[in-house]
Amino acid sequence: MTKEINLTQSLKKLEEIVEWFESQQEVDVEKGLEKVKEGAELIKASKARLKKVENEFEEVKKELEEEVGE
Amino acid sequence: MGKDILQKLKDWRAKEARRENVELFRVISNQAVEEIARVLPQNKKELLEIKGIKEKKYAKYGEEILAIVRGEVKFQGSTLKIERSNLKIFEVGEYLDYLNEKLLNFEARVKGEVSSVDARGNYIFFGVKDKTGEGMINCFIWAQDYEISGVQLEEGMEVVVWGYPNVYKPSGRLSFQTKLIELVGEGLLKKAYEELKRKLEGEGAFAPERKRALPKFAHKIGLITSHQGAAIGDFVSNVGNYGYKIKFFDSRVEGKQAVFDLVKGLKWFNKNIPNLDLLVIVRGGGSLESLAAFNTEVFVREIAGSKIPVLAGIGHEQDITLAALAADKMVSTPTAAALEIRKSWDEAVFEIERDGKNILNIFEGALAVQKNEIREIEYTLSRKLGEIFERFRRAKENLEKYLAKMQFIVDQDKKYLSNSVNMLLTSYRRLNNNFTSLLKSLAERIILHNPERQLRLGYSLVSFGGKIVRSVKDVKIGDNVDIKISDGGLKSKIFKVEP
Numbered sequence: 001m002t003k004e005i006n007l008t009q010s011l012k013k014l015e016e017i018v019e020w021f022e023s024q025q026e027v028d029v030e031k032g033l034e035k036v037k038e039g040a041e042l043i044k045a046s047k048a049r050l051k052k053v054e055n056e057f058e059e060v061k062k063e064l065e066e067e068v069g070e
Numbered sequence: 071m072g073k074d075i076l077q078k079l080k081d082w083r084a085k086e087a088r089r090e091n092v093e094l095f096r097v098i099s100n101q102a103v104e105e106i107a108r109v110l111p112q113n114k115k116e117l118l119e120i121k122g123i124k125e126k127k128y129a130k131y132g133e134e135i136l137a138i139v140r141g142e143v144k145f146q147g148s149t150l151k152i153e154r155s156n157l158k159i160f161e162v163g164e165y166l167d168y169l170n171e172k173l174l175n176f177e178a179r180v181k182g183e184v185s186s187v188d189a190r191g192n193y194i195f196f197g198v199k200d201k202t203g204e205g206m207i208n209c210f211i212w213a214q215d216y217e218i219s220g221v222q223l224e225e226g227m228e229v230v231v232w233g234y235p236n237v238y239k240p241s242g243r244l245s246f247q248t249k250l251i252e253l254v255g256e257g258l259l260k261k262a263y264e265e266l267k268r269k270l271e272g273e274g275a276f277a278p279e280r281k282r283a284l285p286k287f288a289h290k291i292g293l294i295t296s297h298q299g300a301a302i303g304d305f306v307s308n309v310g311n312y313g314y315k316i317k318f319f320d321s322r323v324e325g326k327q328a329v330f331d332l333v334k335g336l337k338w339f340n341k342n343i344p345n346l347d348l349l350v351i352v353r354g355g356g357s358l359e360s361l362a363a364f365n366t367e368v369f370v371r372e373i374a375g376s377k378i379p380v381l382a383g384i385g386h387e388q389d390i391t392l393a394a395l396a397a398d399k400m401v402s403t404p405t406a407a408a409l410e411i412r413k414s415w416d417e418a419v420f421e422i423e424r425d426g427k428n429i430l431n432i433f434e435g436a437l438a439v440q441k442n443e444i445r446e447i448e449y450t451l452s453r454k455l456g457e458i459f460e461r462f463r464r465a466k467e468n469l470e471k472y473l474a475k476m477q478f479i480v481d482q483d484k485k486y487l488s489n490s491v492n493m494l495l496t497s498y499r500r501l502n503n504n505f506t507s508l509l510k511s512l513a514e515r516i517i518l519h520n521p522e523r524q525l526r527l528g529y530s531l532v533s534f535g536g537k538i539v540r541s542v543k544d545v546k547i548g549d550n551v552d553i554k555i556s557d558g559g560l561k562s563k564i565f566k567v568e569p
Contacts, residue, residue, distance in 0.1 A: 007287045007418055014425040021429060027436030039429045046422050050415065053313030057306065059297075060319050060338065 010046045014039060076107035078138050086131070088174060089236070098127060098135075110139050166239050177234040180207065180246065181254060184227045189213075196223055198231055198246075209233070211248040218329055219251040220266070220367040228254045232327060252326045252362065259358045260389075263365050267392055270367070275374045276395040282379045284399050286414040288347040290315045292378065294335040296323045301352045301404040305383070308408035312415045317343060323353040328363035332393075336372045336380075348411070349378045351393065352404035355385025364391035373397055383407025525556040542569045 017039045021027060080103060087094045094100070102122035111117040117132060118124070160168065182198035185206060192213050199206035209231055211219075221229065233248040253259050270276060289312075295301045297320040306316075319338060321331035332351070339349055351373075353364070363369060364384055373380050373396040382397035383404045394400035401407050517523070521531060531554040532539045539545055545564050553560040 011418055011421055011425075014422065014429075018425050018428045018432075021432035021436075024436075026439070027432065029436060029440050032433050032436050036429055036433050039426065043422055043426045046418065050312065050419050050422070052311045054311055055306075055309070055314040055316055057316045057318060060317050060342075 005045045005049050007046060007049055010042045010049075014042050014046070017042075075110065075139060076104065079103050079107055079135070082134065082138055085171070085174065089170060098122065098131065106135060106139065111136070112139070163239055166237050166242075170236050173235045173237070175234075177232075179230050179232045179252075181228070181230045182207070184223050184225050184229055186225065187223045194223070195245075198229065201228070207246050208243065209246040209248045210236075211251065215249055216251070218333065218366065218368045219326075221251045221253055221262070223251065228258070230254055250327055250329070256358055259362065259365075263358065263389060263392070266365065266367055266370070267395075270370060270374075270392060270396070275370065276392075280374075282398045284379055284381055284410070285347045287418070288411050288414075289313070290343070290346045290348075291317070291411070292335075292339040292343060292346045292349040293318045293352070294321050294332065294339075294349065295352045295404070296321060299323070299354065301354050301383075304354075304404040305350070305352050305408045308405045308412070310408075310412035310415060312412065314411075317346070323363070324356075324360055326362035326366065329366045329369050332363055332369050333372050336369070336376055340377050344377055346378045349376060349380045350383065350407055350411070351380065351397070352383040352407050353385065354404065355387050355402075357387055358389065361386060361391050364393040369393055370396045381407055381410060383410075522556065525554065530555045542567050 017035050020035060021032070024032075083094055083097050083103060086097045090097065099122040102120055105120045105122075106117070109116070109120065111120060113136070114128065114132060117136060118128060123132075123135075180198065182205070183201050185197035185199040186195075188195040194211050194213065194216050196209050196211070197206055198209055211233075216223075221227075223229070230252040231246060231248045232250040232252065233246050235244055236247045237244050253262055274280065291314055293302075293305065293316050295305070295318075301323070302318075309316075317339070319331075319335040321335045322328040323332070335351075336349070339346060353361070358365070361384070370392045373382075373393050379399075380397040382391075382394040382400040383402070383406055384391050384394045384400070385403050386394070390400070399410065401410055521529075525531065532551050533554070534545050534549055534551045537544070539551065545551060545567065547564050547567055549564045551562055551564060553562055
């Protein structure tokens with residue numbers, strides 16, 4: 001993972017942008033462009049995060065780590 | 071060499087732990103084992119320098135450890151030697167140690183009826199005997215394991231004890247080191263299940279309000295299940311590749327014995343990786359007996375008390391396991407658990423696509439509106455501009471028209487004027503002619519009326535004081551009047567007036 005992004009927050013922000021667009025009677029193009037840019041960044045980062053990435057699978061070494069905190 | 075010793079030390083520790091019925095690290099810490107294998111202490115002093123080995127540990131294990139390091143294995147591997155030579159003479163305690171070591175291999179599950187129970191605080195003695203027949207065995211169980219077993223021992227109760235035989239050195243008595251007590255028969259299991267369920271329910275262990283929502287986008291996941299079996303495969307192959315970090319804790323899941331591993335797994339994760347997003351416990355379905363561990367009070371409580379949210383994907387043939395009921399979320403198969411986790415990820419893929427499209431669509435719409443507006447403004451502007459030009463054009467046209475009109479008028483006037491002059495001339499000429507003839511006639515008439523002509527005809531003009539006398543009143547007697555006649559004048563004096 002190159003950069004960890006908070007997917008929950010990214011989605012929330014995206015949703016907010018969509019809502020912003022939907023709530024505007026008349027979209028201000030300048031502002032809209034800003035929002036589109038922001039959205040594009042979020043989408044890019046989120047897609048990168050959602051890209052199929054092999055899972056890390058590791059069996060815990062109970063014996064070794066059992067002592068932690070004992 | 072060191073590695074060989076390390077393995078030997080570990081093997082020894084594992085046996086020792088099992089013999090004492092304690093965790094591995096209770097015998098000697100992992101760190102200490104590795105340190106010993108590295109340093110290879112040759113005597114007591116050197117061994118005591120190892121961190122984690124103090125006088126107490128030395129007294130208990132010192133000689134054995136030193137023997138292993140020196141390559142003189144005390145028990146392991148010595149069996150054959152002893153049997154073959156048959157020469158060795160044991161001290162009593164030494165012999166019992168040897169015997170107990172061998173007895174570890176006689177681990178078993180033994181079924182019988184509880185004949186006596188003697189609780190002594192930290193541990194419990196109890197007897198188990200054949201239901202019909204003479205067999206009877208003395209059992210020993212640590213209170214902790216008794217609690218894990220979750221079985222309230224009563225005389226006459228039919229149980230299965232799981233453990234191994236051991237001779238208690240001070241008394242020479244054989245006792246069954248019990249690790250776990252199980253109930254026998256579906257009926258009893260069902261009854262115990264119902265009782266425990268009622269009890270935990272009463273405590274609110276399954277209450278919906280204490281359940282936490284599973285985190286969206288679980289990333290760091292602790293997985294507790296068996297290394298073998300279909301559950302792990304079902305889970306891993308269905309959870310999707312979203313770059314999860316799965317920490318897997320291998321645990322038995324079959325039968326009541328599994329409770330140790332399960333409890334350990336939960337404790338382990340909560341202690342060592344408490345920041346996990348989610349703990350997943352999966353197992354395929356099974357009978358009440360094979361799922362016994364999942365209906366064990368200790369485990370259920372462990373789940374209810376887990377700081378890390380727990381997702382249970384435990385199958386069941388009859389009753390839902392109490393473990394699942396206590397989990398924050400339960401689904402009925404390992405596959406369903408995997409799907410539950412990947413759901414938010416899959417949805418996110420979809421949502422991002424959708425949001426992206428929405429944003430672009432709306433923005434493009436806004437742009438189109440804007441473009442349209444610009445086009446309209448452009449059109450209006452060009453129309454207004456056109457109007458201005460049109461007005462100019464029209465003004466010019468009008469101007470030209472006026473000019474032409476004026477030209478026409480001027481021409482007209484000119485023509486009129488020239489006509490007028492002609493007319494005037496003609497009139498004048500005519501007038502002149504008229505006048506001439508009038509004059510002529512006038513002259514003729516004047517001539518006709520000339521008084522002198524009258525005079526010539528015999529008439530005369532009498533004037534007084536230069537004025538023609540027209541009336542008798544114009545003169546009075548004595549006035550001198552002039553009389554004019556055609557060929558001269560006469561002076562006369564009035565002597566009489568006759569009106």
